[in-house]
Amino acid sequence: xxxxxxxxxxxxxxxxxxxxxxxxxxxxxxxxxxxxxxxxxxxxxxxxxxxxxxxxxxxxxxxxxxxxxxxxxxxxxxxxxxxxxxxxxxxxxxxxxxxxxxxxxxxxxxxxxxxxxxxxxxxxxxxxxxxxxxxxxxxxxxxxxxxxxxxxxxxxxxxxxxxxxxxxxxxxxxxxxxxxxxxxxxxxxxxxxxxxxxxxxxxxxxxxxxxxxxxxxxxxxxxxxxxxxxxxxxxxxxxxxxxxxxxxxxxxxxxxxxxxxxxxxxxxxxxxxxxxxxxxxxxxxxxxxxxxxxxxxxxxxxxxxxxxxxxxxxxxxxxxxxxxxxxxxxxxxxxxxxxxxxxxxxxxxxxxxxxxxxxxxxxxxxxxxxxxxxxxxxxxxxxxxxxxxxxxxxxxxxxxxxxxxxxxxxxxxxxx
Amino acid sequence: xxxxxxxxxxxxxxxxxxxxxxxxxxxxxxxxxxxxxxxxxxxxxxxxxxxxxxxxxxxxxxxxxxxxxxxxxxxxxxxxxxxxxxxxxxxxxxxxxxxxxxxxxxxxxxxxxxxxxxxxxxxxxxxxxxxxxxxxxxxxxxxxxxxxxxxxxxxxxxxxxxxxxxxxxxxxxxxxxxxxxxxxxxxxxxxxxxxxxxxxxxxxxxxxxxxxxxxxxxxxxxxxxxxxxxxxxxxxxxxxxxxxxxxxxxxxxxxxxxxxxxxxxxxxxxxxxxxxxxxxxxxxxxxxxxxxxxxxxxxxxxxxxxxxxxxxxxxxxxxxxxxxxxxxxxxxxxxxxxxxxxxxxxxxxxxxxxxxxxxxxxxxxxxxxxxxxxxxxxxxxx
Numbered sequence: 168x169x170x171x172x173x174x175x176x177x178x179x180x181x182x183x184x185x186x187x188x189x190x191x192x193x194x195x196x197x198x199x200x201x202x203x204x205x206x207x208x209x210x211x212x213x214x215x216x217x218x219x220x221x222x223x224x225x226x227x228x229x230x231x232x233x234x235x236x237x238x239x240x241x242x243x244x245x246x247x248x249x250x251x252x253x254x255x256x257x258x259x260x261x262x263x264x265x266x267x268x269x270x271x272x273x274x275x276x277x278x279x280x281x282x283x284x285x286x287x288x289x290x291x292x293x294x295x296x297x298x299x300x301x302x303x304x305x306x307x308x309x310x311x312x313x314x315x316x317x318x319x320x321x322x323x324x325x326x327x328x329x330x331x332x333x334x335x336x337x338x339x340x341x342x343x344x345x346x347x348x349x350x351x352x353x354x355x356x357x358x359x360x361x362x363x364x365x366x367x368x369x370x371x372x373x374x375x376x377x378x379x380x381x382x383x384x385x386x387x388x389x390x391x392x393x394x395x396x397x398x399x400x401x402x403x404x405x406x407x408x409x410x411x412x413x414x415x416x417x418x419x420x421x422x423x424x425x426x427x428x429x430x431x432x433x434x435x436x437x438x439x440x441x442x443x444x445x446x447x448x449x450x451x452x453x454x455x456x457x458x459x460x461x462x463x464x465x466x467x468x469x470x471x472x473x474x475x476x477x478x479x480x481x482x483x484x485x486x487x488x489x490x491x492x493x494x495x496x497x498x499x500x501x502x503x504x505x506x507x508x509x510x511x512x513x514x515x516x517x518x519x520x521x522x523x524x525x526x527x528x529x530x531x532x533x534x535x536x537x538x539x540x541x542x543x544x545x546x547x548x549x550x551x552x553x554x555x556x557x558x559x560x561x562x563x564x565x566x567x568x569x570x571x572x573x574x575x576x577x578x579x580x581x582x583x
Numbered sequence: 584x585x586x587x588x589x590x591x592x593x594x595x596x597x598x599x600x601x602x603x604x605x606x607x608x609x610x611x612x613x614x615x616x617x618x619x620x621x622x623x624x625x626x627x628x629x630x631x632x633x634x635x636x637x638x639x640x641x642x643x644x645x646x647x648x649x650x651x652x653x654x655x656x657x658x659x660x661x662x663x664x665x666x667x668x669x670x671x672x673x674x675x676x677x678x679x680x681x682x683x684x685x686x687x688x689x690x691x692x693x694x695x696x697x698x699x700x701x702x703x704x705x706x707x708x709x710x711x712x713x714x715x716x717x718x719x720x721x722x723x724x725x726x727x728x729x730x731x732x733x734x735x736x737x738x739x740x741x742x743x744x745x746x747x748x749x750x751x752x753x754x755x756x757x758x759x760x761x762x763x764x765x766x767x768x769x770x771x772x773x774x775x776x777x778x779x780x781x782x783x784x785x786x787x788x789x790x791x792x793x794x795x796x797x798x799x800x801x802x803x804x805x806x807x808x809x810x811x812x813x814x815x816x817x818x819x820x821x822x823x824x825x826x827x828x829x830x831x832x833x834x835x836x837x838x839x840x841x842x843x844x845x846x847x848x849x850x851x852x853x854x855x856x857x858x859x860x861x862x863x864x865x866x867x868x869x870x871x872x873x874x875x876x877x878x879x880x881x882x883x884x885x886x887x888x889x890x891x892x893x894x895x896x897x898x899x900x901x902x903x904x905x906x907x908x909x910x911x912x913x914x915x916x917x918x919x920x921x922x923x924x925x926x927x928x929x930x931x932x933x934x935x936x937x938x939x940x941x942x943x944x945x946x947x948x949x950x951x952x953x954x955x956x957x958x959x960x961x962x963x964x965x
Binding site for chain 1: 691
């Protein structure tokens with residue numbers, strides 16, 4: 168069997184769900200998903216030359232080739248996102264060729280359904296972000312709002328209406344009622360008028376507001392558990408003050424409190440609070456996680472499976488974390504293709520806590536694949552029995568939501 | 584596919600006993616594995632039957648991760664050399680069944696092959712008096728056979744200390760071997776955990792001029808302080824791991840930075856499932872993997888599959904060209920070292936070999952043991 172082409176399509180959902188398809192001369196294909204990034208599909212196209220004509224069964228050597236070929240530009244970032252999607256597509260392809268569900272190639276499964284947590288946004292949750300986090304209005308979102316948000320960016324100060332305790336409580340009880348046993352809210356937004364985006368501080372008014380938001384969400388979600396995300400925003404002393412101020416709440420975890428490159432601070436913070444600390448979505452391959460562990464580690468590791476390097480890398484990280492008795496709660500902003508591949512990995516590792524689902528606001532999430540039932544039901548992904556990841560992409564639906572300025576699996580872009 | 588029965592067969596040699604394990608599936612297929620248990624064959628057999636009846640019979644051979652969790656974690660005790668060897672036998676035989684079912688060699692199911700040839704180094708070749716000239720002559724025979732590496736423990740029955748005369752003798756043997764094989768053959772120095780850190784450091788200094796490939800187990804595997812002392816005293820690479828049986832056991836060694844060559848033995852480390860996890864870890868720390876291997880043909884075949892599929896593997900140990908060479912006749916397709924000193928990548932499904940039970944029956948148990956702390960152990964019962 169030989170690889171004949173590696174092509175991409177980008178679905179404009181709440182993020183750019185970037186799909187990679189690997190086709191072969193035997194008619195067997197595999198599909199994977201990459202975490203969005205600027206220049207991502209061009210990167211995949213540039214990597215094609217290293218894959219075409221090669222044996223797709225050589226998954227790990229091919230991945231190694233891709234890393235060696237890009238070592239001069241990358242210890243992470245767009246190239247790794249591309250490789251993650253390609254690797255997942257190769258595993259899917261191999262499992263389809265062998266006519267087994269992917270989890271069987273990963274040494275079997277510990278669970279036949281995978282627990283999912285819903286990433287929640289209070290208020291008007293219908294937002295979509297480009298690969299550089301600029302918000303955009305898309306046709307599937309309905310009529311455009313009067314006030315254009317076209318240039319509003321995710322990390323700047325915004326309005327406050329949706330960041331009230333009542334709004335958090337409303338969304339928490341709504342999602343818990345849908346069957347989710349775990350939820351996640353942002354706790355770093357918005358900046359208050361006297362706060363400086365660049366100084367990484369938490370004012371006393373902000374701290375009071377954050378605790379009130381957390382208390383409201385935790386109370387409304389119960390018995391579902393709640394995690395909170397800080398998006399790497401704070402200085403270690405301020406993050407520690409917040410973590411300690413939340414210690415009276417049974418948080419699932421507090422995520423990404425300090426900048427991602429500052430491993431020492433997050434490890435130290437984790438050691439100094441009883442609030443569980445999670446990080447990992449901006450880390451790549453086992454080496455990054457090993458570096459964090461060498462500094463003391465954190466309580467929960469959250470690699471992003473469509474970004475970290477591939478499905479095998481997640482399995483290696485899980486094995487490593489298990490030696491240190493830490494669970495994985497993988498980060499996930501992907502569509503159904505990436506979510507299902509992630510679910511196969513999560514089923515195969517013992518030390519799994521919960522997998523993210525970030526697409527509650529995307530009405531066509533389930534339509535994209537031919538499962539015949541929702542991918543997520545009652546807060547779980549039940550693993551399909553079919554070969555590979557167990558579903559096909561519905562090409563008609565995918566084409567309907569595809570980015571017009573991007574190729575669609577080898578077909579030319581339809582417009583700008 | 585379900586496993587219906589566990590069949591064990593022990594073959595005796597003058598210095599080791601080889602335990603073959605077959606998992607018989609409901610479709611009649613047989614998954615094969617091997618363990619050479621150091622001096623505890625009866626204990627291993629008891630463990631295989633106790634754990635096997637609980638966790639293996641009636642199970643799906645694809646569920647290797649859950650099997651490892653059951654035996655390594657849920658069974659509550661701390662898995663050591665016997666339990667991890669029993670698990671290795673189950674895991675390896677399961678992968679053999681998986682490969683047969685899917686029609687692929689095991690190395691391909693592990694993610695693909697990084698190499699078509701796996702370099703081997705010879706052991707068991709110095710069955711002679713501890714005389715430099717005699718051992719050098721045998722060493723020349725090893726390289727003439729094609730091997731590009733060979734391992735040697737020149738320290739006799741030494742324990743903790745090495746008196747000056749014994750040190751001179753050991754150095755003389757190493758010097759003679761280096762002279763005989765030339766500068767381009769890898770010469771591994773095996774210390775079998777004999778020494779204190781201070782003694783091992785002194786020995787290392789004496790051996791540096793002969794450019795050994797590595798110093799193996801200079802101190803007992805649990806002596807982290809001893810490893811640190813040796814590390815500080817020599818630039819020679821340090822190898823260890825054959826007596827570490829689970830991932831957690833490598834934690835201190837790897838995080839302390841005292842090991843360069845990770846020598847876990849697949850057949851004492853939970854099989855492919857355990858070794859894959861270790862391999863990922865070793866890669867993250869940029870360490871070499873050189874699996875320990877005293878097995879006959881089946882365990883050797885398993886390690887060849889692992890070496891083909893694992894980027895960090897540099898070389899694989901092999902006894903069976905120089906000690907008990909007849910063990911290759913126990914199977915239909917024993918892995919063989921070619922004239923280039925390497926094993927080839929197997930291409931048959933699973934492990935790619937079947938046990939010849941009639942051949943095994945010709946070599947019943949010997950109940951021989953090996954003591955590395957008694958004079959003359961190098962002769963291996965001959």
